[in-house]
Amino acid sequence: MSLITQLIDGLSLGSVYAVIALGYTMVYGIAKMLNFAHGDVIMVGGYICYEIMVSAGMPSILGILAAMVVCTVLGITIERFAYKPLRKAGSLAVLITAIGVSYFLQNAAMLIFGSETKTFTSVVPSFALAIKDLSISGLTLVTIVVSVVIMIALTLFIKKSKIGKAMRAVSEDKDAAELMGINVNSTISVTFAIGSALAAIAGVLLCSTSKGIMPTTGSMPGIKAFTAAVFGGIGSIPGAMVGGLLLGVIETLSKAYISYELTDAIVFAILIVVLLVRPTGLFGKKINEKV
Template sequence: MTVFIRTLISGLNLGSIYALIALGYSMVYGIARMLNFAHGDIIMVGAYSGIVAVMSIGLPPIVGILLGVIVCALLGITIERLAYKPLRQAPSLSILITAIGVSYLLQNLALIIFGPEQKAYPMFSGVKSFQILGAKIDGITILTLAVTACIMIGLNLFINKTKIGKAMRAVSEDKGAAELMGISTDRTITVTFAIGSALAAIASAFYGATYVYILPTTGSMPGIKAFTAAVFGGIGSIPGAMLGGIVLGLIEQFAKQYISTLWSNAIVFGVLIIVLLVKPTGLMGKTIQEKV
């Protein structure tokens, strides 16, 4: 029972991180119809920003995280402006290749600036642990779950209740019709990249706290997993990304605990393949029939 609870909680923890990253993939896909494969590397940039802010400048961890959020949001906007915006009319393959190029660029810049050796992520060292039903749970895990839950509620309110949020939904459904309403597609895409990247920065703090060490390639694996989560949940769907992330994290941790650590990734991707075979639009992806 204790093992089960511990696995459940660590699955939710990992799933929260995937969900936060998957939101960026899914929102950008929904609005700009592109797969931003540089998104995973934003996590890495967020983590290094935190390290620099805390270790080199000596700022308190929470300020370091906020700084990471700002750096990543600005980086996301910059990448979109410089790399993707000129390709708005280009075939999607060109955009995809550009995104992969940006990903390598970020990794190699980090390699030049921070070197190839791993750096310890410093935050949260003093957070207490809790006992839940006999299982010892890190305070940081509780924090991850609580913050992720708040972000998801906040994001849902933002998308459904605010004017910008509704405009984002309008653009994701029909760009031309949205322009007819007076909504600027470019501005909406900028906002989307800023939000997605900011969420990745928050994910980077939890990732750093869970895995402790950061490398220039740190972003790739969680990036790929989160992309999988976004597809799993139904790419373009915000609740889908949340659900996909959580489910993926749970499957991964339970597979590690009860089946095999070696096989856990294979199982994760196996489940993805099965879901896509049964429901190609993903768990929450929907196709609405247009009436003529």
């Protein structure tokens, strides 16, 4: 395959990482916690879509919508029952809880859907775009377009909308936001809801690419996207996007040109180097405070 095809595949994978990384980074920015169950929300989204689309034979768009609705409710529920009671607890307690939620979701999926890999049919009808001798699959194209639209929409939402501004205010100073009349708890819920809905879309796209789903489907992409978020500077929205895209491209290129087996090692080695040079990540926030 040519370099350009590899780059496009890398961008496609990277844009899914970016969408997942947005969920990590938004939740980190607002609740100051690493939601390690985020990857498993991806898996739940995949299963819901699978059940509607493959088992029930309904149109894929219904599967995607159902996945988004279920994941949104799931995200809000996780926050309400697992994380909210720990709002004032130490960060270690929250971290352990998040890992617990992650295992809970994986095992629940194993009970409900079984542990074997199920064949996932792509939500995008199979077609290919041919430009000269370059051929891009419909799924790759849709993945990139959907992810880019999500990223632009989310950026505008956070920059311009009233709720988006409230989210930024809460992420900067919870007490001050509360004094403005902003309901901090419901703002945190909204953040989880958005992140989880995005995870559902990412889950469907990922399963469509890998053509399979099982209860641990979300773990690796979850960790990769988390890496992307840290890579870009956790808490930073553009950071998550750039980090995700870079990670996808690096991963695809090293798979193609260096070593398939060593890919993950290379990706994480690059993360370590970046963090050594820039501990706050590429877009990490350095706050200049004047008093």
